[in-house]
Amino acid sequence: MKRLCCALSLLLALGGCVRALPPLRTPDRVLSARTSAALATAARVAALEAHPEQGVSSLPPPPPPQDAPAEAQTPPTATPSRGVLAIEVDDGPARVERVVWHTVLRPTRVLVSGNRRSGDVLPSHAFVEVEPVCVAPCVARVPYGAYELRITPLDVATRDDRLGPRSQQESLESSAVYRSANTVAVVVNEAPSALRVTLGRRRAPAVVQSAGALTTLIGAGLTLLGGIMLPTGAVLGQTDVRDGSIIALSIGALGTLVGTSLLSGYPSEVRPASSTQWDVP
Amino acid sequence: MKAGHALFTLLVALSGCVHRLAPPRIVERPIASGSLRAAPAEEGTARVLIDVSDGPARVEELIDDGHVVRPASAQSWVLDSPPIVDYAVTRARFVCNTPCVANLRRGPQRLSVLLLDHEAMAERFGVTSLRPAANAAELPDSSNTISPWLDARPQALRVTLGHRHDNFGWHALGVSMLVVGLLGSTAGAIFLPSVLASPTPENVYTSIMLNSIFGSMVIGGSIVLGALPSTYQPAAYRVSSMAEPTR
Numbered sequence: 335m336k337r338l339c340c341a342l343s344l345l346l347a348l349g350g351c352v353r354a355l356p357p358l359r360t361p362d363r364v365l366s367a368r369t370s371a372a373l374a375t376a377a378r379v380a381a382l383e384a385h386p387e388q389g390v391s392s393l394p395p396p397p398p399p400q401d402a403p404a405e406a407q408t409p410p411t412a413t414p415s416r417g418v419l420a421i422e423v424d425d426g427p428a429r430v431e432r433v434v435w436h437t438v439l440r441p442t443r444v445l446v447s448g449n450r451r452s453g454d455v456l457p458s459h460a461f462v463e464v465e466p467v468c469v470a471p472c473v474a475r476v477p478y479g480a481y482e483l484r485i486t487p488l489d490v491a492t493r494d495d496r497l498g499p500r501s502q503q504e505s506l507e508s509s510a511v512y513r514s515a516n517t518v519a520v521v522v523n524e525a526p527s528a529l530r531v532t533l534g535r536r537r538a539p540a541v542v543q544s545a546g547a548l549t550t551l552i553g554a555g556l557t558l559l560g561g562i563m564l565p566t567g568a569v570l571g572q573t574d575v576r577d578g579s580i581i582a583l584s585i586g587a588l589g590t591l592v593g594t595s596l597l598s599g600y601p602s603e604v605r606p607a608s609s610t611q612w613d614v615p
Numbered sequence: 616m617k618a619g620h621a622l623f624t625l626l627v628a629l630s631g632c633v634h635r636l637a638p639p640r641i642v643e644r645p646i647a648s649g650s651l652r653a654a655p656a657e658e659g660t661a662r663v664l665i666d667v668s669d670g671p672a673r674v675e676e677l678i679d680d681g682h683v684v685r686p687a688s689a690q691s692w693v694l695d696s697p698p699i700v701d702y703a704v705t706r707a708r709f710v711c712n713t714p715c716v717a718n719l720r721r722g723p724q725r726l727s728v729l730l731l732d733h734e735a736m737a738e739r740f741g742v743t744s745l746r747p748a749a750n751a752a753e754l755p756d757s758s759n760t761i762s763p764w765l766d767a768r769p770q771a772l773r774v775t776l777g778h779r780h781d782n783f784g785w786h787a788l789g790v791s792m793l794v795v796g797l798l799g800s801t802a803g804a805i806f807l808p809s810v811l812a813s814p815t816p817e818n819v820y821t822s823i824m825l826n827s828i829f830g831s832m833v834i835g836g837s838i839v840l841g842a843l844p845s846t847y848q849p850a851a852y853r854v855s856s857m858a859e860p861t862r
Contacts, residue, residue: 433709436675439702445684446699456687456700479654479718480711510673511733519673519712521652562828569820604733611652 357608361530365422369528372473373420373614377526380418380475416475418526420614423470425487425496425533430472431464433482433517436510460508470531480521484513485531485607496533502540511604512536518609525613534605546596553589556582634844638851639775642668646714653716660718661765664857667713667728668775670735674710674717677725677760679703719765727760728774728850739778761852769857777848789839796832803829 365373421430441456464484468474487493497503497516506512515534520527560583567575646666656662665674683704686697711717712731719726730736740759758777803826810822 436707436709437680438705438707439683440705441687441700442682442703443701444698445701448686448696448698456698459702478657480709480715482709510729514733519709521654521711521715523652523654562824566820566824570817606731 355534355603355605357534357606358532360608361424361532361610363528363530363610363612365420365528365530366471369420369422369471369473373418373526373528376418376420376473376475377614380416380526415478417478417522417524418473419476419520419522420473420526420528421468421470421483421531422529423485423487423531423533425492427488428470428531428533429486429488430467430470430474431484431486432467432476433462433464433484435463437461437463462507462513476520476522478522478524480519482517482519483529483531485516485518485533487533496535498536498538502538506536506538512538514606515604516607518607520609520611527611527613529609529611531607531609534607535603536605537601537603539600539602542596542600543602546593546600548593549589550593550597553586553591553593556586557590558586560584560586634846636777636846636848638849639777641773641775641851641853643773644668651714651716654718657718659721661721661767662716662769663719663765664716664769664771665711665713666771666773667730668773669730669739671731672713672774672776673729673731674713674715675707675727675729676710676719677727678706678708679725680706721765721767723762723764725760725762728776729759730776739776757849758847759850761850763852763854765854771855771857772852773855774850774852777850778846779848780846782843782845785839785843786845789836789843792832792836792839794836796829796834796836799825799829800833 423430437460439459441458444456462484467476467483469488470485487496493503494500498506515536518529518531520529560579560581563575564579564583567573567577567579644666646664651664667674681704683702684699685702687700707727710719710726713728730739756779758779761774763772803822807822810818
């Protein structure tokens with residue numbers, strides 16, 4: 335069983351290259367009226383938090399008690415560490431998460447072998463740690479800094495269409511290349527900003543590619559065998575060998591043709607997501 | 616099984632024949648750092664302008680986060696008693712897409728640089744990085760990883776990537792062809808006297824055919840091994856201090 339798994343993994347790895355497509359056009363710097371209004375409100379709240387004296391100019395602070403220490407006489411100013419970010423996704427409502435870490439576990443040694451046999455390959459594991467931000471369209475208070483946002487459409491059909499079938503989504507998320515289809519980089523600072531995202535698309539037809547690789551290998555093997563045996567049969571005058579060689583050659587050539595067609599016709603594809611971020615006055 | 620291990624060791628040894636090149640020259644180019652969007656400066660961090668001469672790139676901060684002991688994943692392990700494995704944990708934190716101004720921890724850093732152009736990345740570092748099952752291959756090495764030391768001053772970090780061309784697959788094919796060809800040729804040489812003793816057309820033809828095939832395998836294997844060496848070039852970088860904070 336394990337040998338079969340190894341063989342399938344090898345075939346999958348051999349199966350075709352990934353076609354890296356350019357991103358779709360960069361989204362326009364336009365927000366919907368509802369998001370714009372929410373952003374304006376959030377920006378105003380953030381500004382008041384940062385400079386509370388602006389919001390209470392008509393209400394002067396009460397005079398401090400005479401015995402108060404000098405440093406307590408100045409009103410405390412908030413030191414916000416979060417900025418305002420409005421997010422819209424062209425592909426409909428979507429869950430937005432902040433990517434915190436990308437973690438990779440690499441096997442270094444086996445402590446207890448279980449029923450593992452020597453020679454079995456231990457795989458590495460990769461996973462992404464995220465924290466939720468909001469469901470777009472939304473206006474969020476997010477930490478200052480540069481980081482990536484992962485966008486996942488809520489609509490199942492859209493999600494499967496953009497990010498591949500559900501059974502593959504977790505494994506594809508662990509690869510930086512495939513992750514680019516639904517992650518975008520943002521930089522958040524004091525200035526309220528807007529982010530508009532158009533999702534990319536990714537495809538990894540593993541079953542078709544494995545079948546293509548297997549068919550190609552068998553086809554090439556039969557072609558090679560037939561190519562070697564055909565002159566042997568002709569020289570030795572053995573019609574059985576010659577006929578068998580011709581059959582092997584024919585089947586092998588057909589298998590190679592079908593296999594390579596599957597590999598080239600159903601390649602893995604990645605189109606990265608595109609985004610626009612701009613400051614909103 | 617021992618023979619398999621011996622063959623694997625031989626393959627690894629031969630694939631270790633790597634041409635190691637000197638780091639590339641660092642390309643200096645002007646950057647309008649004032650137009651770059653940046654996060655506010657943070658206490659205890661270094662303000663760094665990062666530029667990669669090979670094109671827009673994604674920079675990640677790498678942190679070795681110790682080890683963890685756990686059973687091997689059930690997904691990849693169809694066993695009732697999975698092995699208990701010690702895993703090294705590496706965490707990667709997104710820093711920015713270059714050119715950019717970033718806040719980085721002061722002191723020694725380990726940064727990985729991945730070109731945003733996936734095709735260019737595959738060309739420089741091998742197509743394995745584009746395969747979904749190649750998580751381990753995505754772990755960077757010094758051809759796209761740098762270890763600068765950052766202090767409190769505003770600094771510029773300029774990077775020129777190296778490249779890594781791993782021809783392990785071709786080497787395995789070359790060694791396999793060489794081994795099978797040599798064994799077959801040896802067998803052909805051993806049986807040649809008996810063929811010459813009874814030179815029937817069938818025996819002569821079979822002998823010529825097999826020796827030609829095995830001889831071709833020896834020549835082909837040697838060509839594959841000699842013509843397709845693995846090459847490796849580390850990335851180069853330079854940290855220079857800047858007069859004014861980049862903002």
